[in-house]
Amino acid sequence: MKKKKYFSKKKRVQQQKRVRNFVERPSGRKEEYAKVNGGVFVYSKPLSVADLSKAINVPVPAIIKFLFMQGKAVTINQLLDDETIGTICLEFNYDFKKEAVVDEEHFDQLEIHDDPKDLVERGPVVTVMGHVDHGKTTLIDAIRHSDVASHEAGGISQAIGAYQKEYKGKRITIIDTPGHAAFTAMRARGASVTDIVVLVVAADDGVMPQTIEAINHARAAKSAIIVAINKMDKPGADPQKVKEQLMQHGVIAEEYGGDVICVNISAKTGKGIDNLLEAILMKAEMLELKANPNRYAIGTVLEANLDKGEGPKATLLVQNGTLSNSDYVVVGDIYGKIRRMVNEYGQIIHSAAPSCPVSVTGLSSVPTAGDRFMAFPSEKEAKSVAEKRALANKEKQRGANAAMNLDDLNNLINAGKIQDINVIVKADTDGSAQALKASLEKLSNDKVHIKVIEAEAGAISDNDVLLASASHAIVYGFNIRPDARIRQKAEEEHVEIRLHRIIYELLDEMSDAMKGLYKTEMVENVTGQAEIRHIYKITHVGTIAGSYVTSGVIAADSKIRLIRDGIVVYDGKLASLKRFKDDVKEVKQGYECGFSIANFNDIKEGDLIEGYALVEKK
Ligand code: GDP
DSSP, X not given: OOOOOSSOHHHHHHHHHHHHHHHSSTTTOHHHHEEEETTEEEEOSOEEHHHHHHHXXXXXXXXXXXXXXXXXXXXXXXXEOHHHHHHXXXXXXXXXXXXXXXXXXXXXXXXXXXXXXXXXXXXXXXXXXXXXXXXXXXXXXXXXXXXXXXXXXXXXXXXXXXXXXXXXXXXXXXXXXXXXXXXXXXXXXXXXXXXXXXXXXXXXXOOOHHHHHHXXXXXXXXXXXXXXXXXXXXXXXXXXXXHHHHHTTTOOBGGGTSSBEEEEOOTTTOTTHHXXXXXXXXXXXXXXXXXXXXXXXXXXXXXXXXXXXXXXXXXXXXXXXXXXXXXXXXXXXXXXXXXXXXXXXXXXXXXXXXXXXXXXXXXXXXXXXXXXXXEESSHHHHHHHHHHHHHHHHHHHHHHHOOOOHHHHHHHHHTTOOOEEEEEEEESSHHHHHXXXXXXXXXXXXXXXXXXXEEEESOOOHHHHHHHHHTTEEEEEESOOXXXXXXXXXXXXXXXXXXXXXHHHHHHHHHHHHTTOOOOOEEEEEEEEEEEEEEEEETTTEEEEEEEEEEEEEETTSEEEEEETTEEEEEEEEEEEEETTEEOSEXXXXXXXXXXXXXXXXXXXXXXXXXXXXXXXX
């Protein structure tokens, strides 16, 4: 009896070694992020002179000399900016391209560009779709059992959501959940696992609504289509009619000059199944499906559930790389070491190559079908990636839940994206709270609806802030002042608190926001003034103004205005602020200081500078 093994032990060990070598530091290897590819120097991270020299094979002194001639003095370990890298590449006759890298933490969006020489052929992944009762389930079963010798005796196939069919020495992966629901659920999560959609159309029934639906799904997912004209054993079978009907929906059979292979089959009798498998392999060859088995696996969760005995269990489809049973896997923001990895016959396997579906246990909780997974060599890496992703998710959720502020509201209304505004009103008396509630709600129009979710007397509490955060609400305080702690909490939860003392001002503000007219009004707050008493002109530095702070404070990072004879001659920022020789953050009234203004040197004795900040109008 033939024992199915994905790799011989020796090969596996070899392979694992290579896998380790290759991906030990997936994005850390210099050759991986800076290399010449067909005359084009492609890089994705900042490079030092030494890195660049190695990558483009130009000696370090030549690069340093070239830059020196351009007026740039650099050292061997200095990081080069993109412009400089470009100039060097052009000088040494390379075209250049900077590639954006998505780090591993964002592996959902990770597009892996393997070196073509690392790629090997992988089997096609096939989904069967079509109208109800046209024979999808029968076909999936027929394919599975069409060649009894291909699966081991006693190897009762397990429902893991997919299986691999061996045909003529090649493997075809069949996703065995027929129908569109699973396919769309996958797609809704951004996963695209199917290379080829086998569209089943009953020859006696022809193209039906779900046939068309399936065509649209396949197109949207950019999967290739093969048509299986089924039930050919039935008396009323009319494959020609089916092809003509399909043509009306843009699916054009080869015999009509299109590129869609149509195969006549009978899922019931098994006739034509071989032709269909043949067609799948042919299409797969045309699609040139390839993957790099020598990297850590990346793929998609096909199914997942909580097994009473074994805990979280998931079927993973390896899409690139090789999954080994000693790997750590991250899915969503959960991770775990693979405890048990089995194939569709329940046999324990040690590694799974590209296009191979496997059922694994060992994850800390049940992942979501359609999510992408990635394997890592160590717990440390997997844990760190999972934790970062959990944090990012939390922030995203927080962002999604964050309460609205008036500026956002304004923008959303202008973009036509909002219909409901939730408001919490807290006031000095219950009378004014209720009056405000009524007036605010009356502002509702046919486009924007104001919903006061709470209106009561009293100070703004922690609870109000949390409620606002959870319900995207704005908090209005009338004749009350929140304390510093509540302000801080509101800031943390991104909740906007608006404070008013005059009802019509509050209502005006809201009505402006509803019309998309609200703009946060900024006012100036002068923080201090200084008198310029001496000017020092220093070569390569510029003009330093020796000054005396006459009122308030001058802060190093504040905006400033230079005033001469009552006229503002310059508005900008400080470049430096010093007391004696030391840089300082601020200088208070009654102290001397020296400063220079960023990009401005025309300072004269007797000028004044005024420090100011822009604050929201209260
Ligand atoms: P699904 O809803 O697309 O999964 O369709 P099923 O596979 O459940 O098949 C629906 C019915 O059509 C069942 O009664 C099958 O036995 C029958 N059927 C499927 N394929 C064939 C076929 O090739 N010939 C005939 N005569 N009946 C078929």
